[in-house]
Amino acid sequence: TQLLEQSPQFLSIQEGENLTVYCNSSSVFSSLQWYRQEPGEGPVLLVTVVTGGEVKKLKRLTFQFGDARKDSSLHITAAQPGDTGLYLCAGPAWMDSSYKLIFGSGTRLLVRP
Amino acid sequence: NAGVTQTPKFQVLKTGQSMTLQCAQDMNHEYMSWYRQDPGMGLRLIHYSVGAGITDQGEVPNGYNVSRSTTEDFPLRLLSAAPSQTSVYFCASSLTRDTEAFFGQGTRLTVV
Numbered sequence: 001t002q003l004l005e006q007s008p009q010f011l012s013i014q015e016g017e018n019l020t021v022y023c024n025s026s027s028v029f030s031s032l033q034w035y036r037q038e039p040g041e042g043p044v045l046l047v048t049v050v051t052g053g054e055v056k057k058l059k060r061l062t063f064q065f066g067d068a069r070k071d072s073s074l075h076i077t078a079a080q081p082g083d084t085g086l087y088l089c090a091g092p093a094w095m096d097s098s099y100k101l102i103f104g105s106g107t108r109l110l111v112r113p
Numbered sequence: 114n115a116g117v118t119q120t121p122k123f124q125v126l127k128t129g130q131s132m133t134l135q136c137a138q139d140m141n142h143e144y145m146s147w148y149r150q151d152p153g154m155g156l157r158l159i160h161y162s163v164g165a166g167i168t169d170q171g172e173v174p175n176g177y178n179v180s181r182s183t184t185e186d187f188p189l190r191l192l193s194a195a196p197s198q199t200s201v202y203f204c205a206s207s208l209t210r211d212t213e214a215f216f217g218q219g220t221r222l223t224v225v
Contacts, residue, residue, distance in 0.1 A: 009153065031211055042117075042203050042216025043156070088155055092210050098169050101146065101210045103156035 003027060003093050004104035012110040016078050021107040023089035024071045030092060032072045034063055037086040037106075079111045115139045119204050119217030126194040126224045134189040134220050136204030144207045145187040146171070146214070147179065149200040156203065162187055163210070194224045 035043035049065035062075040146161035158171030162181040178190040205214040
């Protein structure tokens with residue numbers, strides 16, 4: 001069982017459509033990060049959300065941190081083929097008596113032209 | 114602008130062989146970590162280090178060893194490779210475990 005569950009696992013949409021992906025946990029996180037990973041590359045940070053209820057915008061991407069700091073969402077408006085990639089959420093978690101940065105399973109997004 | 118450098122990019126091993134994946138960063142980051150990425154599993158933490166001389170286990174540490182003798186370098190050793198270790202391995206570094214993680218380009222390892 002992963003501490004950070006992401007849904008959906010895979011999303012295929014047409015260019016111009018809107019979409020939302022989710023990152024959920026039963027644990028409270030002090031912050032959550034969102035990364036995008038393109039084929040053959042390492043993940044690259046998009047945003048960090050820190051405060052419960054926080055909303056951050058990055059051009060057509062809107063990130064929200066849940067009020068209870070247990071979940072987060074990423075909404076993309078008018079998706080473009082350049083948005084294609086693997087979206088990962090990550091957060092520092094207390095596991096096995098130490099504090100570590102862990103990742104969710106990811107949402108693979110394909111935007112068709 | 115080197116950032117995080119991983120070598121090699123590709124490797125094929127026979128079952129039972131050992132090898133070391135290299136990772137170096139030039140950002141003076143204290144926190145470094147190794148992840149493996151398998152289809153549908155996202156990134157799973159293998160080992161991490163909060164500074165030179167200090168390492169700890171992640172979610173999936175079995176079969177791997179690490180050491181951190183300098184701030185810059187964090188090698189990952191496979192002691193006796195098994196087919197279950199076929200994966201893509203990523204090294205990452207950050208100022209702390211809460212801040213932005215910078216990743217290398219990955220090592221694609223196949224164990225036959």
